[in-house]
Amino acid sequence: MTATQTSTYTDAQVKQMVEDELRWTPQIDAATIGVSVKDGAVTLTGEVDSFLWRHLAAKAALRVRGVRSVANDVTAKNAFSPIDDTDIAEAIQHTLRWTAGLPDGSIDAEVTNGNVILTGSVAWDSQRRAAEKQVRQIKGVHWVDDRVTLAPRVSSFEAHKHITDALKRNALTDAARIDVVVDGTRVTLTGTVASYDEFRQAERAAWSSPHVTEVRNDLTVQPR
Amino acid sequence: MSLTVTPTRHDIAVQDAVGAELAWRPNVDARHVSVTVSDGIVLLTGTVSTLGERRAAVRAAQSVSGVVTVIDEIVVQPPGTTTLSDAELAKRVDAALRWHAAAIGQNIRAEVVHGRVLLTGMVEADWQRRSVERFVGSLEHVVGVTDEIVVTPRPCPPDLQDQVVSALRRQSGLDVGKISVNVHDGEVRLGGIVSTVAQRLTASRVAAAHPAVRAVRNNIRVIPDLI
Numbered sequence: 001m002t003a004t005q006t007s008t009y010t011d012a013q014v015k016q017m018v019e020d021e022l023r024w025t026p027q028i029d030a031a032t033i034g035v036s037v038k039d040g041a042v043t044l045t046g047e048v049d050s051f052l053w054r055h056l057a058a059k060a061a062l063r064v065r066g067v068r069s070v071a072n073d074v075t076a077k078n079a080f081s082p083i084d085d086t087d088i089a090e091a092i093q094h095t096l097r098w099t100a101g102l103p104d105g106s107i108d109a110e111v112t113n114g115n116v117i118l119t120g121s122v123a124w125d126s127q128r129r130a131a132e133k134q135v136r137q138i139k140g141v142h143w144v145d146d147r148v149t150l151a152p153r154v155s156s157f158e159a160h161k162h163i164t165d166a167l168k169r170n171a172l173t174d175a176a177r178i179d180v181v182v183d184g185t186r187v188t189l190t191g192t193v194a195s196y197d198e199f200r201q202a203e204r205a206a207w208s209s210p211h212v213t214e215v216r217n218d219l220t221v222q223p224r
Numbered sequence: 225m226s227l228t229v230t231p232t233r234h235d236i237a238v239q240d241a242v243g244a245e246l247a248w249r250p251n252v253d254a255r256h257v258s259v260t261v262s263d264g265i266v267l268l269t270g271t272v273s274t275l276g277e278r279r280a281a282v283r284a285a286q287s288v289s290g291v292v293t294v295i296d297e298i299v300v301q302p303p304g305t306t307t308l309s310d311a312e313l314a315k316r317v318d319a320a321l322r323w324h325a326a327a328i329g330q331n332i333r334a335e336v337v338h339g340r341v342l343l344t345g346m347v348e349a350d351w352q353r354r355s356v357e358r359f360v361g362s363l364e365h366v367v368g369v370t371d372e373i374v375v376t377p378r379p380c381p382p383d384l385q386d387q388v389v390s391a392l393r394r395q396s397g398l399d400v401g402k403i404s405v406n407v408h409d410g411e412v413r414l415g416g417i418v419s420t421v422a423q424r425l426t427a428s429r430v431a432a433a434h435p436a437v438r439a440v441r442n443n444i445r446v447i448p449d450l451i
Contacts (some may be wrong), residue, residue, distance in 0.1 A: 020390065050325065100277075128248075130236070137325050137359060139324065139325050154267070165244070169287075171288060171420040195396040195397030197422065198395070198397065
């Protein structure tokens with residue numbers, strides 16, 4: 001049994017598909033999440049048990065065909081018996097210290113009522129994201145505010161070529177439709193991509209440059 | 225005796241691109257990783273220091289245009305300067321599982337032998353098993369993870385095949401035009417063709433999401449769009 005695809009979707013169709021995808025995402029209780037769609041822009045509302053489920057709900061919506069963007073207005077209530085902030089902070093500290101690829105002491109966490117503020121400095125954006133991902137998975141974490149900065153870098157005239165080469169190598173990114181502008185250590189991406197996956201791959205390619213401290217991703221997802 | 229096959233120009237191009245991608249990605253030190261390519265099949269050998277880097281190397285290779293599949297024979301060799309006893313590592317894994325969101329209320333045990341973590345026990349849903357396995361694999365000093373966690377079986381709805389097909393159809397970036405789906409007794413068999421490794425992996429992930437699916441047999445072939 002094979003499937004066929006259509007190229008454009010009505011907002012009603014997109015809403016149905018997002019709701020179906022939320023139900024198909026095993027970690028979350030889709031019944032607690034509301035979906036509204038306007039011209040392919042999705043807004044999620046409602047209340048879920050934790051910051052992690054809220055994050056996963058947005059990820060689910062972004063996977064859906066026809067979705068241009070997702071505004072995540074879902075709130076996270078702390079469903080677990082209030083876990084002591086000290087316990088959460090200790091769990092975060094141990095986890096970050098024991099995680100491979102994160103230099104000891106590079107990231108600090110401040111916890112108040114389960115709300116976590118991450119500070120400190122790392123060499124790469126991938127490390128920053130990895131740390132945030134580890135923290136999201138800890139019991140009792142109600143919110144994560146990631147304020148980790150990247151260590152300063154020097155700009156390079158080669159950055160543009162290296163980033164566009166990376167986009168050309170990547171099976172997902174259509175380098176011809178992505179415009180890369182490098183201004184010092186800041187990269188701005190404009191143009192169109194076919195999916196959120198491509199949107200993210202393009203951004204990661206830019207962050208992988210050793211001469212970049214900021215990436216502005218202005219790519220538009222143009223559903224096919 | 226060795227059989228040498230002259231690599232095609234395309235294989236050389238893919239080999240260069242995979243090498244470049246491995247050098248590009250900051251989350252893997254690929255200085256001791258070797259890349260060979262034959263008919264788009266990438267073989268990775270050599271060593272890295274952590275399991276995280278090994279996984280990152282595989283993902284990097286999989287992302288490259290023209291790659292059909294990646295065979296991973298990388299060996300994780302932690303640097304001799306930092307060692308942790310199996311007992312200490314086991315204590316860390318146990319502690320980390322106590323505060324991990326996916327492990328709440330589940331019955332998971334970890335044993336460590338020479339840096340390899342064996343996970344056993346039972347969970348209610350497959351996502352918990354995968355989440356825990358990934359998390360344990362992200363820890364320093366873990367050389368490998370063997371996942372023998374069992375997932376509670378669930379009854380199959382009669383329209384499970386239709387549900388899987390609908391789920392595949394709504395994935396952005398997945399070209400389902402040449403994918404076939406057959407569901408029998410909780411096992412999903414995927415066949416057909418896609419143009420990238422990413423789509424092949426997405427199809428597996430999507431099919432596996434329903435709690436009644438106990439296994440996914442992915443026979444989808446990757447035939448890259450060659451320009």
